[in-house]
Amino acid sequence: MDEEKKLPEQPEQPEKPAAEAAPAPKPKPKKKKPKKDPRAKLYKPDHLLIMSSSPHLSTVDSVSRIMWTVVIAMLPALLMGVYYFGWAAIKMAVTCILAAVITEAAINRLKGERFTIKDGSAVITGLLLAMTLPPSFELSGAVIGSVFAIAVGKHIFGGLGYNIFNPALLGRAFLQASFPVAITTWTNPRTVDAVSTATPLGAFKFEQIGTALTDLLYGNTGGCLGETSAIVILAGGLFLIIKKYADWRIPVSYLGTVFVFGGITWLIDPVAYPTPMFHLFSGGLMLGAFFMATDMVTSPITSKGSWIFGIGAGILLVIIRLWGGLPEGVMYSILLMNAVTPLINRYTRPKYFGEPRA
């Protein structure tokens, strides 16, 4: 026990000189040692210098910069949602973000830690959750989902960086379990009243009705707030990839696997199974591939791991969509891969520089 207690203090060691930095110049005049020290006349401590351990440079990237950039990258998709669903979309987004941020602050307070709202991660969670909900969803339900996402999805594990599952997806999973009917009631875009309609995936799965690809691309279909238009999500996602705030390997392997696996099933039976393009551009796949699967905290840290993560999620997605009980499988495919991410990390350690190839 004793030993464990000491550990947190040992970190001081590498920076030991730092502790000495301030007091060092002071005692010298008192001791009158300067007379013995032949160099004393040279030494005027007019500068108290900062001591630190190298490197003494750092990049401009920071956690909050990354998080806010992700928020910006999601804005086009949100605006598209506002265009199609009007006020309902705005209300949903604002509600979810506020609920998430307030929950984050309350938990910070409860844990007696620094407020972490500025880092932007709570805003992302709220916004992502809003994007995955149908626009007609009860706002009170959205609040519950946000609170759950932040409290259980993130802070129970220890806060930012320690969670296993993507908090927004966990919040949505919770809502799906709690309000299974409300969360699958969709509205037609560009209508005011909540006339219920089917999503393209639902229509295909339960009624064998297809949807035109152009409608999918532009988002002129029923669906969640942020998942209707594939094109704007793609744009936001590419922006993140160019900024290197999202690992390109994950969307590439995820979407690629869905295309290949979905394509194989379609080739086997083009009547029973949808085309691979339909797979790619329907449902929440684009949103999930670019904004959820790439969540840094819950995806692998190694590049090989990212490939495995994307391929695994892609296979799971197609299986759920084609043979599962639900029309959509993005959420569960990512959450399941989140769960195995620590294992993936463990088994995909890159070979050291100079390590013989086994």
Place this chain on the structure above:
Amino acid sequence: MRLPTFNKGVHPNDFKHFTCSLPVKSLPMPDHVLIPLQQHIGAPCTVNVEKGQEVKTGQVVGAGEAYVSSPVHSSVTGVVKDVGTFRHPLGSKVQMVYIQRKSEEDEWELMEPITDWQAAKVEDLNTRIKAAGIVGLGGAAFPTHVKLAPPKEKPIDAFILNGCECEPYLTADHRAMVEQADRILEGMAIIMKILGVTDGYIGIENNKPDAIQVMHEAVSRGGYDFKVVSLQVKYPQGAEKMLIQSVLNRQVPTGGLPMDVGVVVNNIGTAMAVTDAVKEGKPLVERIVTVTGDGVKEPQNVLARIGTPFIDIINLCGGLTDEAAQVFMGGPMMGMSQLDMKVPVIKATSGIVCTSDKGEAAEDAMPCIRCGTCVSACPMFLLPTRIARLSEVGQTEAADELGIMNCIECGSCAFVCPSRIPLVQWIRLGKLRVGEMKRKAAQDAA
């Protein structure tokens, strides 16, 4: 065409504009010098002068019996005032010889010049390199004579002269190449004769086009057969293992040395010192130091005597600015922070970098968000965030299993970390602990 390089690595701002076009300036002789008895990797020297003794420039003041050791010389003509412990720029207090300069004269005690080195015996040349106190001037300060005498079972077939200078701010090697190309190439030829190799490469980062051109010209002028290789600008291009990968596409095996793949790498400054030692009999008592950064009033490249206190050099460069917050020896990526400006320039002092950057406090670090940026930065293909964390919580064995000892401490991981986690600092601590653990295990076994 893509320039040759190694995998991973980072791109810090290079900050070389302060001094890259300033010629090297000789400094006036310092009033006194402090010659540390340990300036190299290996056994420290024992002092062989007494208090009150008069010494000449170039006279040996400390030498060691051990093979991996390098003698130290007085860098001024004067009187030994004291032999005692003083603060060393690498942090600890070390035995040093304090020499007060005597009037203006600068009397040299030179060794016998070996003008016709082509005809000289290899052993004599290497003995000269040891006697001149030459160590790796790039920063590691490994005794050069040891490097140049690899064991028989490790045949060497290539030599690389390291002109990368990948650390931001530093321009000492850059200026040396531009101004002293012939001296450098002759040193390189001597080294290659000692090693008995014919394949010579000069690796230079592409951000020094003038140096690349001058070296090209000097190679053809001198009739040498060396290849000047222009390399991608990337940190740590100048790390031995990375450089060998870039130039020759050979990977030094894990835990191995360059000689395991038949290569020896030396720094620009080292080659220059070799020429001086052989052709003029001059021991290593001065080197080029880049004094730079926005924390010093007149950034310059200076030729400084070893042992000159930092404060003298900084004052001759106009002094620190009022905003100066940090001073380090060496570049900002691997350099050592200094608290006492009385510390002397040592053989490994490639630069004195003064910045107004206050840095960031360790307690401002955010939790790891597992972005993997450090993983894509680590040139040794480690998982910095994992091993730093294991080291932080004291899981030394687990850190060892994940290859913590392969870390070259280049600092790329900490540089890129968006959470500002002191990754390489934790890893350094972990490496110390693994070393301790292994020593203890060895003791217990014995």
